[in-house]
Amino acid sequence: MNIMLRGNSGCDISVIESSGKLIVKKTSRDKRYNDRLYRQYVKQKSFTSSVFSHTETYGFALEDGRASFTMEYLNGMTMAEALRTLELSQIPGLGSVMMSVIPQDIRRCESANDAFQDKLASLEKDRRMSRFSVSDAFKHLRRFDWSWASGSPCHGDLTFENMILKDGRIYLIDFLDSFYDSWVIDVAKMLQDAELGWHYRYERMQNNNLVIRLLCLKESMLAAISAHPMGRQIFETVYHTLLLNVLRIIPYCKDYVTKCWIDRQITYLTRILDETKERVL
Numbered sequence: 384m385n386i387m388l389r390g391n392s393g394c395d396i397s398v399i400e401s402s403g404k405l406i407v408k409k410t411s412r413d414k415r416y417n418d419r420l421y422r423q424y425v426k427q428k429s430f431t432s433s434v435f436s437h438t439e440t441y442g443f444a445l446e447d448g449r450a451s452f453t454m455e456y457l458n459g460m461t462m463a464e465a466l467r468t469l470e471l472s473q474i475p476g477l478g479s480v481m482m483s484v485i486p487q488d489i490r491r492c493e494s495a496n497d498a499f500q501d502k503l504a505s506l507e508k509d510r511r512m513s514r515f516s517v518s519d520a521f522k523h524l525r526r527f528d529w530s531w532a533s534g535s536p537c538h539g540d541l542t543f544e545n546m547i548l549k550d551g552r553i554y555l556i557d558f559l560d561s562f563y564d565s566w567v568i569d570v571a572k573m574l575q576d577a578e579l580g581w582h583y584r585y586e587r588m589q590n591n592n593l594v595i596r597l598l599c600l601k602e603s604m605l606a607a608i609s610a611h612p613m614g615r616q617i618f619e620t621v622y623h624t625l626l627l628n629v630l631r632i633i634p635y636c637k638d639y640v641t642k643c644w645i646d647r648q649i650t651y652l653t654r655i656l657d658e659t660k661e662r663v664l
């Protein structure tokens with residue numbers, strides 16, 4: 384048996400049978416992707432979390448110049464798909480589980496501010512930014528103090544496609560070495576799907592079941608943030624990171640639907656940040 388799965392990165396992902404059980408083999412698209420795949424393998428292998436379950440990796444190999452690694456096959460459903468049909472009463476619990484990646488004790492960290500400011504400066508130089516109205520967004524991001532984004536282990540690309548729900552547990556795949564490791568990177572990515580509908584942007588018809596579930600999930604995530612002793616700092620840091628993430632998509636934007644989605648989110652998020660600033664003043 385050899386079934387190919389679909390992803391966006393261009394890697395080959397196949398489900399194969401080995402010694403009577405199913406495993407997944409992820410192979411880099413070409414040798415330029417090898418290092419990145421190796422870092423992904425190392426991060427997945429060493430990742431420990433009290434919130435998410437561990438996806439077992441087996442081995443890393445190099446064949447004909449292409450890197451690959453194998454891992455257990457998770458017989459479940461991606462969070463992106465599961466959210467279409469999950470029992471509504473389960474959603475608030477799911478939101479608070481997701482938000483428990485936020486540490487209880489958050490301290491200011493100067494190196495966080497440096498990492499985010501450096502990222503921002505390099506992004507602002509990208510000439511592809513000029514296709515979008517980004518000046519207000521960059522103004523918000525440049526003057527923000529990112530030092531509450533304390534460092535912690537993180538997945539790096541925690542979209543709902545990279546979470547697999549199986550037997551009531553959440554397993555993670557497709558780790559990414561991010562420019563900075565912090566819980567805020569993961570929280571912002573989850574809200575990118577729950578609140579901004581990133582994964583569902585191509586869907587033409589509004590699916591009311593999904594809309595209700597995403598809204599309920601977002602509300603439970605925000606409730607968990609508000610209940611945290613550092614709720615205000617977390618909210619501000621997460622929403623600035625969300626805006627930064629939207630801007631980081633610009634260099635890769637190749638289609639009209641994504642362009643419209645980016646435009647909408649920049650307007651929406653800068654409005655939220657304006658309102659937050661007014662409330663604080």
Ligand SMILES: Nc1ncnc2c1ncn2[C@@H]1O[C@H](COP(=O)(O)OP(=O)(O)OP(=O)(O)O)[C@@H](O)[C@H]1O
Pocket residue numbers: 388389390391392393394396407409438454455456457458459461544545547556557
């Ligand atoms: N271990 C696994 N068990 C079950 N399904 C898996 C597993 N690994 C990958 N998949 C499925 O294949 C899809 C693509 O995998 P993955 O995210 O690793 O690939 P990718 O090419 O890096 O994708 P993208 O760039 O779109 O995130 C996943 O969303 C999931 O549906």
Ligand SMILES: [Mg+2]
Pocket residue numbers: 390391544545557
């Ligand atoms: Mg993926």
